[in-house]
Amino acid sequence: MTDYGIARRRMVEEQLVARGIRDERIIDAFLAVPRHLFVDPAVRSRAYDGCSFPIGYNQTISQPFIQAAMMQHLGIKSTDRVLEIGTGSGYQTAILSMIAREVCSIERIEALSAAAEAVLKDIPTGRIRLRAGDGSAGWPYYAPFDKIIVSAAMSKCSEELLSQLADGGGLIAPVQDVEEQLVLYSKKGEAIEELKLSRCSFVPLLKGVG
Numbered sequence: 001m002t003d004y005g006i007a008r009r010r011m012v013e014e015q016l017v018a019r020g021i022r023d024e025r026i027i028d029a030f031l032a033v034p035r036h037l038f039v040d041p042a043v044r045s046r047a048y049d050g051c052s053f054p055i056g057y058n059q060t061i062s063q064p065f066i067q068a069a070m071m072q073h074l075g076i077k078s079t080d081r082v083l084e085i086g087t088g089s090g091y092q093t094a095i096l097s098m099i100a101r102e103v104c105s106i107e108r109i110e111a112l113s114a115a116a117e118a119v120l121k122d123i124p125t126g127r128i129r130l131r132a133g134d135g136s137a138g139w140p141y142y143a144p145f146d147k148i149i150v151s152a153a154m155s156k157c158s159e160e161l162l163s164q165l166a167d168g169g170g171l172i173a174p175v176q177d178v179e180e181q182l183v184l185y186s187k188k189g190e191a192i193e194e195l196k197l198s199r200c201s202f203v204p205l206l207k208g209v210g
């Protein structure tokens, strides 16, 4: 029998804190959310190893470190409304809901969105809205968002997503240029500042629904 609580604490210490995650609210959220419920039962005992795992439909649950680093770069506040593109397993959605005021999350593969919803309804989370559909155009109905986090690689940052950022807001996304890089976009009035952070590797953002 695996002690998930001990494994989870070790993941947070070795994969997050030791690698530079300092934001207490992010750390507390990773300590609270049961990652093993978001992975395939066949790999459940390894859920806290710090790696990514297949979640079906050629998609993966991302590494916890990259998720935590993206959240830390965004500087998410408890009053923020966040848009997430690529719900996937729903794990990051659960974490985001604990550090923000509300999370709106879009997933293009309907079966993944439904599976995420089933797990999320059985665990304590903050406020979450899920939608199955193409997230590349964002979710105008609930815009503007204080923060936007994109979990699939774009060839360039979508103007539609940037237009849904509140003034002072931030968007983080993997962007495939010559190489794939994590890029942070900050909205200051009409201007968008762009900061390239590090190389990364994500599944591609696809158009249409799956």
Ligand code: SAH
Pocket (backbone or CB within 6 Å): 055, 059, 060, 061, 062, 085, 086, 087, 088, 089, 090, 091, 092, 093, 106, 107, 108, 109, 112, 133, 134, 135, 136, 151, 152, 203, 204, 205, 206, 207, 208
């Ligand atoms: N944060 C997720 C990572 C999922 S991988 C997790 O922790 O589980 C990225 C996800 O983005 C995949 O589920 C993929 O289906 C989804 N995706 C790709 N293109 C998309 C699009 N245009 N709109 C919405 N979701 C998309």
